Amino acid sequence: MLVKINDEEIELPEGSTIQDAIDAVGAPYLSGCVLGLVKGTEEVEKHVNKYSLKTNKGSIIIEILEKAPENLVSTWKKRYREFSKMGVRWTTSQEVAVGPLQTDLTPSREQYRYHRWDVLFSLSGFTADATHLIFSIAEHEATYGAPEENRGVFARVVGGKRTILKLTDDDEVLEVKPVLERESIVKSAAITNMETILEEGNQISTYVKVKPNPKSPQSVEHFYALQDSGKLRVDYDSNTFIGFYALQGLEKEPEQIEQRKRGTITLRNKGKGVGRVYIYREDRVSTPTHSVLGKVEKGMQLLDMASYNDEVTFKTSPERIMTLSMTQKEAEEFLKENGVKQIREGLEDDHAVVVSQEPYFTMEIIDKGEVKTFGIPEEDIVHIELDNLSPRSEWYFQKITGLLDSPVGSLNVHFAFPGMKLVMFKSSPKESKGLIPENTPTDLVEAGQIGITNMSRRHVGMMGVRFEDNSEFGPTGEPFQGTNIIGKVVRGLENLEKYKEGDTIYVTRR
Numbered sequence: 001m002l003v004k005i006n007d008e009e010i011e012l013p014e015g016s017t018i019q020d021a022i023d024a025v026g027a028p029y030l031s032g033c034v035l036g037l038v039k040g041t042e043e044v045e046k047h048v049n050k051y052s053l054k055t056n057k058g059s060i061i062i063e064i065l066e067k068a069p070e071n072l073v074s075t076w077k078k079r080y081r082e083f084s085k086m087g088v089r090w091t092t093s094q095e096v097a098v099g100p101l102q103t104d105l106t107p108s109r110e111q112y113r114y115h116r117w118d119v120l121f122s123l124s125g126f127t128a129d130a131t132h133l134i135f136s137i138a139e140h141e142a143t144y145g146a147p148e149e150n151r152g153v154f155a156r157v158v159g160g161k162r163t164i165l166k167l168t169d170d171d172e173v174l175e176v177k178p179v180l181e182r183e184s185i186v187k188s189a190a191i192t193n194m195e196t197i198l199e200e201g202n203q204i205s206t207y208v209k210v211k212p213n214p215k216s217p218q219s220v221e222h223f224y225a226l227q228d229s230g231k232l233r234v235d236y237d238s239n240t241f242i243g244f245y246a247l248q249g250l251e252k253e254p255e256q257i258e259q260r261k262r263g264t265i266t267l268r269n270k271g272k273g274v275g276r277v278y279i280y281r282e283d284r285v286s287t288p289t290h291s292v293l294g295k296v297e298k299g300m301q302l303l304d305m306a307s308y309n310d311e312v313t314f315k316t317s318p319e320r321i322m323t324l325s326m327t328q329k330e331a332e333e334f335l336k337e338n339g340v341k342q343i344r345e346g347l348e349d350d351h352a353v354v355v356s357q358e359p360y361f362t363m364e365i366i367d368k369g370e371v372k373t374f375g376i377p378e379e380d381i382v383h384i385e386l387d388n389l390s391p392r393s394e395w396y397f398q399k400i401t402g403l404l405d406s407p408v409g410s411l412n413v414h415f416a417f418p419g420m421k422l423v424m425f426k427s428s429p430k431e432s433k434g435l436i437p438e439n440t441p442t443d444l445v446e447a448g449q450i451g452i453t454n455m456s457r458r459h460v461g462m463m464g465v466r467f468e469d470n471s472e473f474g475p476t477g478e479p480f481q482g483t484n485i486i487g488k489v490v491r492g493l494e495n496l497e498k499y500k501e502g503d504t505i506y507v508t509r510r
Helices: 016-027 041-045 069-085 161-166 217-226 300-305 327-338 362-368 391-401
Strands: 002-005 008-011 035-038 049-054 058-064 088-091 095-101 112-114 117-123 129-138 141-144 153-159 171-177 189-191 203-205 206-210 232-233 239-246 264-268 276-280 292-298 311-316 341-346 351-357 372-375 383-385 409-414 422-425 447-455 465-467 484-489 504-509
Touching: 002 016, 008 016, 016 203, 035 300, 049 069, 069 095, 069 153, 069 171, 141 217, 153 161, 189 300, 189 422, 203 300, 206 300, 217 264, 217 276, 217 292, 217 362, 276 292, 292 300, 327 341, 327 351, 327 372, 351 409, 362 372, 383 391, 391 409, 391 447, 391 484
Parallel strands: 002 203, 206 311, 341 372, 383 504
Antiparallel strands: 002 008, 035 189, 035 203, 049 058, 049 171, 058 153, 088 095, 095 129, 112 141, 117 129, 117 153, 206 292, 232 311, 239 276, 264 276, 264 292, 351 372, 383 484, 409 422, 409 504, 422 465, 447 465, 447 484
């Protein structure tokens, strides 16, 4: 039997499953994510109610009337492709006609009244052998030989009205195709059962392919970080868009602003919800608060079917160029595979760990064709582990260090004094608001635990680490009730004592 997987046609034995189809072509898919299953093209088109007619003067969009006669609608859906490559037959001050073709419609000899932008079938000479498509461009009465059902009217013009007014009998319709909107797709199914049996003509979508926008490098990098695991969880689901909010709160500079067409991906760059990513299911106008970071190249049907809390497999092409946490040698090999020249800085030894790259953004690296990788000794990297017990404080820590969207972050030493057995790091007053007490210690703070001063104390947002156990004060010198514990240093604690005020410490998560 013939099926499609991610738009690729394959032959499979009867009784094959979705897993068999994925294995046959090596389709991108991560376990636990939803898949889209569409019965076939005909099944989708049953639910399509808009069509695009591309002409040499521009495109026209028509929409099937909600209560259009069934015989007119079925004739259109069976025959619309035949209007492709047809010329404009005539134009008047009242109508524009395209055709003809042969149908099975029954003509009438009645005169009917037509409204502006009605779309109807005209049976010229009162014969179905000369069926034309008529666009009414003015209120008028006429005898078109149209079927008596609704005067032959089955649709209305909803887009491209100026295009119609420009047409002459020297023009032609180049292509007619259905406009796939969410309503025409959701009749199918989003599933996770890999053992679902396939049938002839089934279409499967396993992933979403994204093409990033080079004109929005910061926003694109935000998206790379968001889908670093290869999949995204749906945080909001509506007819207009689907939202991903895992990095809400990370603000980026406004970049390219464009119309948000179906399949457009944007980043909220200011205001409520800054840092959210949206993928549009329907067209919307541009707005300065949304930077366009890319578009969906493949898998839009899967996003039409996905719902709140579903996980979806994503692939972005080109992929992210991120060398942080690699050794200089690993970075060299990785960059070579991506056609990018490496310029080593800092410690250039093969075993040195890369803690920064310049340029930072993937789109700028690709454009420049080279990147500087700054290395430091591996033992100078501090490895941490978060407890996942204090969400607000952990978010604050990751945002301040840069670990939310980067594999390596940094901290600036604020206080370090020999013999004090602790080191403290600079806070961010702007970001530390709302650090309520959470996961506060009770009897003991262990050496290596990472603490943050909460809003019950004056120096809210201060971060610190102790080098020895303490049963009285937290890592920032505050009482236990003023301290939130977020995790611990699991490697490199012994090196922290050598740092002094003003130094930069590089951290990574285990």
